[in-house]
Amino acid sequence: MVGRSEESRQAILHSTLTLLGVGESEGTTIQRLTVEAIAKHAGVSKATIYRWWGTKAAVVIDAFASEYVRHTPVRDDLPFEEALREHVLSVVRQYAGPDGRLVAQLVAESQYDSAALQEFHDRFWTARRTAAITLVRRGMDEGVVRSDVDAGMLANLVYAPVYLRLLLHDGELTDDFAALVAELALAGIRVR
Amino acid sequence: MVGRSEESRQAILHSTLTLLGVGESEGTTIQRLTVEAIAKHAGVSKATIYRWWGTKAAVVIDAFASEYVRHTPVRDDLPFEEALREHVLSVVRQYAGPDGRLVAQLVAESQYDSAALQEFHDRFWTARRTAAITLVRRGMDEGVVRSDVDAGMLANLVYAPVYLRLLLHDGELTDDFAALVAELALAGIRVR
Amino acid sequence: MVGRSEESRQAILHSTLTLLGVGESEGTTIQRLTVEAIAKHAGVSKATIYRWWGTKAAVVIDAFASEYVRHTPVRDDLPFEEALREHVLSVVRQYAGPDGRLVAQLVAESQYDSAALQEFHDRFWTARRTAAITLVRRGMDEGVVRSDVDAGMLANLVYAPVYLRLLLHDGELTDDFAALVAELALAGIRVR
Amino acid sequence: MVGRSEESRQAILHSTLTLLGVGESEGTTIQRLTVEAIAKHAGVSKATIYRWWGTKAAVVIDAFASEYVRHTPVRDDLPFEEALREHVLSVVRQYAGPDGRLVAQLVAESQYDSAALQEFHDRFWTARRTAAITLVRRGMDEGVVRSDVDAGMLANLVYAPVYLRLLLHDGELTDDFAALVAELALAGIRVR
C-alpha cells in the first residue's frame, strides 16, 4: 500500500483557503468557489479531490478547521465574570473578521448538506461550546451561576446573540456589542 | 402598456410553494428548486419569472411571505411575563414545522445574496421582532424590564436561542425548550 | 415555436470539417476530435451539439455528407467499359486524398456505433453504389454484362478491392491500381 | 534476471478474450473494453499490462492471435477450383461468427493506431492471404489462372467482397454468398 499524498492534501486545503480569501478581506464565497478552481490552483486533478472529500463543503470545512480554528481560550487566572467577558470579546472579534463570513457560509451550506452540518458540529461548534461550558461549570462550582439549568443551555445564551448577528447581519460585531452580550448573559444566568 | 399578468404571478408563487412542499413535510430545498421547474409547473415562461423577480431567492421569499407568514400575535390581555412566554411558544412551534426549514434556507441564501438578505429583513425579521419589541416596551413601561438597554437588544435575547437551534440543528424545538428560553430571557432582562 | 439556429448548425459542421482537416492533409482523426473542441471552435455550447446530434460520429457524418460528397458521376456518353474504367478511376482518386482517410474512419466508427453505420449506409454507401449499379444495368441491357447475378453484387466487385486497400492500407490507391481493378471486375462480370 | 511472469501473461490474454466474449456471442467491444477491466479481471496491475504491451489494441491482437486464429487450410487434394470454393466458404463461415465481429473491430482500431495496423497485417492478414496466394499460384502453374497479373491482386478478389460485407454490414455472410464470391472471382481470374 502506498497511501495518499500528503503534498496534494496540503495543496488542496491551502488553495481552498487562498481562493476563499481567508485572512484577506478579498475572496469568493463557498458557493462561487468551484472544485475545478481548487484543482487548478492546487495543481491537482479534480478526481483527487473527489476521491478524498466527495463534496466541496467537506473540503472547505477541512481546510478551515485544519488551519484556522483560532483558539479563543478561557482564562483560568481571571475571576469568573471577567473571564466570561474576555471570552465573548475574543469570539466576537474573530467573527467580525473574514473568519466570521466563512463560518456564516458554512452554516448556510449545512442547511442543504447534512454531512456538512455534522462536520460543522464536530469540528467547530462542539469545540467552541466546550470552552463556554467549562467556564459556566466553574461558575456553578463557585456558586455564582444557577445550577438548576443545563450548562450547555446557559452557554448558548452567550453564543446565540453573536451567531444571530453574524447570520442575519443584524448589526456590527463590535466590542460594545460583545460587552452587552456578556452583561445580559450574566444577568440571565447569575444566581439571584 | 398592458401590465403584468396577475394570473401568472399567482401561478408562479403558488407553484413555488407547492414544489417546496410548504405545508407538507415533503418537498425540495431552495437550492434544488430550479427556476425551470417553477416555470414548467406554473405553465409560464422562464423569461417571465426573470422579468419580474430576477432571482430564485426573490421568488421564494415573495411566495413564502405572501401566503405563509403566520401571525404569532402578542397578547395584550395577558400579564407581561405570561404574554412573553406565550409568544416564544408560538414562535418555537411554528419553526418546529416545515416553515422552520424554509426560514433556515432563506437565511442560508442570505449569506450569498444580499438582495435576499434585504428582503428577508424587510419581510420577516423586522415584522417578527417588532412584536417582541412592542412587548418589551410594555414591560419597560410597567417597570418590570430594565430600561437601560436597547429594547431591540433585549428582544433578541428571545429569538437568538431559537434561531441558533433552528440553524445549527442543535436540539429539537420543543415546548420545553420554549419555556426555558422564555425563563432565561426574563431572568436576563428583568429589573432586579 | 422558434426552431433551431441555422447559424449554429453551419458553424458546428464547418468547424468539424476544419478540425478534421478535410481538404488539407493536416487534421485530427475522428477519435481524437472532441465535442468540446468543436464547440469551442464553433463558438457554441456543448449542449447545443448534444441537443441536435447526440453523438460525435453523427456530427462528423452530417458535416462530411453535407459538403463533401463529391460526385463521381457515371458518364452516359462513353461506351460501357470505358465509363466503368472512368468511374473506378474517379473513386480511387477521391479516396487517395484526405476524403479517403475520413471515410475509413467513418467505417471504423460504424463498427462500434450502429447508428453511425446506418447513417453511413444512407448518406454514402447507397449513393455511391447506385452509380455503379446503374452502370452495370446499362451493361446488362447492352448484353455485355451477365444478367444471371444480382447487379448489386456485381457492382461490389468494383468497390470491394478499393475499400479493402483503403481500410487495410494494403498498398497505394494509384491510377494503375484503378485500371487493374476495373479490368478484373470487367473480366468477372462480362458475358463470355 | 528474473523474466516476465508467464502466469500473468496468460491471465491477461485470457481475461481479454473472456471480457470480449470471444466464442460466445456476448461481450464488449474493443472500444468499451478498458485496460483497467482487464487488469482487475486478471488480478494483475495495470502497470504490468503497459510494461509488456503498451496499447490496448496490442493486447487484444495478441490475445486473439495466440488462441483464436482458426486454420482455414487450403486443400491440396482437391481440384483447383473446388479448393478455392472450399477455402472461401471456410473464411466466410469463420467471419460469420463472433470472430468476424472482432476482426472488424481490429480493422477499426487500425484506422487510428498504425502499430495495430502493422500487427494486424503481420498476424492476420498476411497469413490469410498467403493461403490464397499459394492456391492462385497453383492455378497459374496448372495454366487455369491468368498469370499476367500479380497473384496477390488476384487473391484479393476473393477476400475483398468478404471484408466489404463484414465491415459495412452489407448483407449476411451466408454460404450462398461464399459460393457467389468464389464464382465471380474465378470468372475474373480464369484464363479465357
Add this chain to the structure above:
DNA sequence: CGATAAACGAGACGGTACGTCTGGTCTTGTG
C-alpha cells in the same frame, strides 16, 4: 544459502473528455 535486482500487486496521481445540468439571455410568433 543468502543477496540482489527484476517484475510484480496495488492503487494514487495529473490529465482530459465525457454527457448532463442549470442559470440567465435572447428570439420568434401568438393572443
Add this chain to the structure above:
DNA sequence: CACAAGACCAGACGTACCGTCTCGTTTATCG
C-alpha cells in the same frame, strides 16, 4: 406588447479511463 415556448452560451458538475508513477513484496537466479 406581455407572454409561452424554447433555443442558446456559458461553464460547473461528478464520472470514467488514460498512461505514469511511486511504493513495498515476492521470486528466481547468481555470487
